[in-house]
Amino acid sequence: MAVLFRGARTIDRDGPIDVAVTGHQIAEVGRPLEARGREVVDLDGALLLPAFVEAHLHVDKAWTWRPDLPALSLREAIAHWKTVKAHHTGEELRRRGRSLLDRLLRFGTTAARTHADVDGYVGLAAVESLLALRREYAGRFTLQVVAYASSAMTPRDPADLRLLEDAVAMGADVVGGVPNLDGDPRACIDVLLDVAMRHGRPLDLHIDEGPPRAGVWVEYLADRVLERRPAHSVTASHCCALSAVSDPEASRIIEKIRAAGISVVACPTTNLFLQEADAADPTWRGVTRIRSLRRAGVTVAIASDNLRDVYYPYGQGNMLETAWVAALAARLGPREVPALLDMVSTEAARAIGLGPWGLAPGAAADLVAFPGDAHLLADRPAPLLVMAAGRWVISPR
Ligand SMILES: [Zn+2]
Structure with missing residues (x-):
């Protein structure tokens, strides 16, 4: 045309x-x-x-919100998801996925990176379904599938590691995982970086989604990336804890993130909703240091993460809504609208390694x-x- x-x-x-x-x-x-x-x-x-780019989504979870399973914390949401996810694979998952991708297209989003749970509950079913959707939508929606070592497994376990490598071998585009929720975050980061490098795939980790008391592991990730120099891109999703450490500590970590060439994806909608959900009055804003990261030259994307699932009951699938919430969470004013739009399009495309955008x-x-x-x-x-x-x-x- x-x-x-x-x-x-x-x-x-x-x-x-x-x-x-x-x-x-x-x-x-x-x-x-x-x-x-x-x-x-x-x-x-x-x-x-x-067009808009969703740098971080969970298509396998979308539209699974249940009024009888309200989550009062990330851990509770994870527990709820374990009880429902085994029933949400195969054709049912693809039907929900089509509904989400069609909606994203109508709102002007034409590409997304979706994480797909890999663990003993769903095995490879979520990856398989999302790879089928990737094929089905080829040419009208660019879908990247992350083989996501979920919190219900540990890639340090040989059987779980085999499952994750099988998911990558099936054709998953990216290797993912969630080291903060692993019993040994350092070893988890090492194993996942190793899998990504061995299979020649980018790495995209859920990292530091919780408060700093749960650890600020993105610094360790940056150290390892600087040391091992993987050929493919590395993305750190969330990095909320960075907002709660001291300014000098944040500056040191941000400089390492920059030097390591790691992109950061902020997911303010889900984080604002889940963080301190059990507090009488939540006080933590739950978004990473978007301004300082960008000022340092780090590629930063803003993404929706969850849509009407056990983690997050709201969301339209409209990137303007997600950018607007980010503007509130990170206090970005009208003069920064061009930057916000970049973070949901061109910068998001760069963060997930799409071609020129x-x-x-x-x-x-x-x-x-x-x-x-x-x-x-x-x-x-x-x-x-x-x-x-x-x-x-x-x-x-
Ligand atoms: Zn996520």
Whole structure:
């Protein structure tokens, strides 16, 4: 498909621009561009953005919220999930997954990294179902599947390690796990980094989701990455504990994260909901040091993590909503809206290792447009159009 978007407003340019798409890539950006046989879409000042990217999701858990299982802590949510997850695999999981991916597309999200539980409760069923969805949605939604060593297993155990390696061998894109909830976080990080390096996969860890008393393990992760220099990317999801250590300690850790080239994914919706859920009045804001990390040059993404499951009962599947919650949690004002939008699109794409993303020649033809006069994070309007890999998801009226 060849399309010419004319007269788009953008976040970072003063005047309107034209954007030409050929196949699944942006071919030209400038003003004025000639139609040259392309389908012309007159945007007339509408805001054109790179499509949104969910850098951290659990598609296998989505839509499993149950009113009889309210979680008052992360550990309680994990316990609830153990009681329900074995019933949520196979075709049932794929049905919920389709419902979520279709919804994400309608809100302008065209790519996501999903974690898929691997443990004795579900075996390889979640990975298998999500790999099937990845195939089913190829060409219209980019789905990365993380073989996620869940808290119900330990990769330090030989049988659990075999299961995790089987999940990777089946075709999972990324290796994941949750060292803070392992009996030996250091050894857990070592084993998972080793699996990722041996299989030539990126590593994406749930790390420091809880308070600092549970440990600040991202520093150990950064030390090991600096020492072993894996060829593939390393992502640290959550890193909430970083917000509760002293400023000098945070600076030291952030410098190591930067030097190690580790990307950070903040998941403010789930963290705000679960942290201190059992306190009379929660006081901890539960989001990492987004400003300091970015200022240091670390790639930071904002992601939704959970959607209407036993961990988090809310969520629309709309990245503008997630970015808005991040703005509140990290106190980012209207002048920082461009940065917030970057963290749910271009930076998120970089964090999970997608190809070029953004309004530039050679970048993916994954685009979303909104009414030009909307205040995106206050109005959170529906997209006027959505394009995924050069194909219409929502075509212009
Ligand atoms: Zn997660």
